[in-house]
Amino acid sequence: MPHQLSNSRASSTARAPRTPGVLTRFRTAAAATALGAAMLVPVAAAQSASAAITHVANPYVGATPFLNPDYVAEVNAQASADGGTTGATEAKVASNQTAIWMDHIGAIAGDSTHHGLQAQLDAAETQAAGSSTPVLFEVVIYDLPGRDCAALASNGEIPATAAGLTQYESQYIDPIAALLGNSKYSNLRISTIVEPDSLPNAVTNQSKPACATATPYYETGVEYTLNKLHAIGNVYTYLDIGHSGWLGWPSNMTPAAQEFAKVAKATTAGVASVDGFISDTANTTPTDEPFLPNSTLQVGGNPLDSVNFYQYNPFFDEHTYDEAMHAALVTAGFPSSVGMLIDTSRNGWGGSSRPTALNSTPTTAAAYVAANKIDQRPFRGDWCNVNGAGIGYRPTAQPYGASDPVIAYVWIKPPGESDGDYPSGTHTHGDPHCDPNGTQTDGNGGTYPTDAIPGYDIPAGNWFAAQFQQLVSNAYPALGASSGDTTPPSVPTGLKVTATTSSSVSLSWTASTDNVGVTGYNVYRGSTKVATVTGTSYADTGLAASTAYSYTVTAQDAAGNVSAASTAVTGTTTASSGDTTPPSVPTGLTVTGTTSSSVSLSWTASTDNVGVTGYNVYRGSTKVATVTGTSYTDTGLAASTAYSYTVTAQDAAGNVSAASTAVTGTTTAGGSGGAGCTAAYSISSDWGAGFNANVTVTNTGSTATKSWKVTWTWAGNQAITNMWNAVYTQTGTAVTANNAAYNNVIAPGGNTSFGFGANYSGTNTAPTLTCTAG
Structure with a gap:
């Protein structure tokens, strides 16, 4: 599954930890066994299991989990084989709910050793008959045409064609919806995880031909699925949002929220067809980074998010990412009631390598991160059977309280089932990222090991005993802790x-x-x-x-x-009684772009003996912003108007520099009709031999755009290495960036953005952009 990660935001060669696509559950031949019931989530008021259940805000509250008997059998077989204390600990895993994967058409009917969907539902209904609380049933919908277009280990069975879409709808979704909608199961709460990795690929991987081809089928297929499932009153729908290492950059997050809203708004019920979203599916990104709560903390003059592991992505963990994505989704048109799920099945990162306390002694940002992050991967893009990972928090409703958008921890990826195999001389299918001896790149010239568990080549979804043993050993919290406990600690x-x-x-x-x-x-x-x-x-x-x-x-x-x-x-805090030396004056203040309502600025970083903590941006004599970076876009301005700007720097002791030399930015004339656009350019990071830049395209016309194009000519030897949210060509120094398939329409006065990474030597002068709209 294409979890993209690099400081290019969406490198086609660097996929972040695998989400559920990797779980192409071809399964094992473990014998199915009878399932048991365990209370894994806090229980609200008792409700009759025989009465139809009203569609509630959070189906995980007050529910009894249904345990997949196929997975229970896999765990129990491994626990029996290992025996002793190890086996006893492993057996605890079986009491936690995991999702049932409908990852191919044949999974609906099942086979001789694995239950089909109807058999699973019947078992859940039997459990509900003896339960005083509603039974929660989790199922993954995962078989889109052209599935996992940016991956190899979990490619699906249906081609990305019009005929494939018809097959998906009639042979896959329709039978599933018919079963879930059977009134026999109306007293169950059915949580559906809808097509992991699909819509995130539509945001970041349009430069891949397979993804560009598949995207229309992804969008139409998800729309069809939501229409079918939302019509069933006791079914809950959760769309996959990748993870923080994929869509965490602002230049990915906003377009992603817009893409999700675009698909949801196309359904019959609109945004109401979506109950929520899920992150970290089949992934290993930590739920929280307890010793790195501030991604912009300055150490040695650099923010923590500048280190190679994060590549200026401000979100180090899933909790902060989910809260930010929730806000972006609400801005895009979803109600604030949409809930966020986190798959914690493999993101615990316990064991002897886990830091136990803050280490504040490192003097560089890279060393500080290395000493304090619990995520032990050498590269955040490692995703296949990651070595050293551990089981995370147990499935839990409202882990941060009722007011937080995260409504539950869930286990969607069953711990111990392989992410995928790699190609060999006798086996051509697979993904090189699953090869323990392979390498991958970060899009910036860095090369890293895949970090797959060495010595194994196990197809996706098959039981992986060594991985399961490792996940149990590295579980955090340790599996000795009670997974059924719902009593909070006393108040500090x-x-x-x-x-x-x-x-x-x-x-x-x-x-x-x-x-x-x-x-x-x-x-x-x-x-x-x-x-x-x-x-x-x-x-x-x-x-x-x-x-x-x-x-x-x-x-x-x-x-x-x-x-x-x-x-x-x-x-x-006290008044500054020690350091009285202000930072150096910001230099190189320039206007990098204008629209009819905005002026974009950039400047060169200041220096200071105790470290610069921020920059104050003044429009005339009025401070309009304090930012931590070296760029800012002033918005909400009048058209055809000149504005004067200065910038000051401030340090950790509260000292403020003198003001920079003033620059004037003049907004363009407003659109008088038809299609028109402007483009504003800003550099988000520059490391001397390369840089990342963002371009904001604003519709200055009176009608929505049907397409847009931004062109420029470099003054130096800049060479683009990759681009996200736009399709580009570069011939010599001339660059053309056209809209992607999903962001061609910009409402009057609205905007969208794209970004890119590039290499250069010498100077890096900002270009003059030309924008045309159709």
């Missing part, structure tokens, strides 16, 4: 400020108690979580001098329960 008490400086506030509190043990504390500055720590103290750094900050703390336990917040305390 005695929160107090123990010290302040001009740039920090130190806190301490009294430890909480819990029946299965407290695993950490979440520290909040206002409503923003700034850290998760294992001890009972924390120093919040990088603050402004002479400023009051409010703090609260919550406790969490090994089962994922979170306490209520502590009483708030206020810490006020």
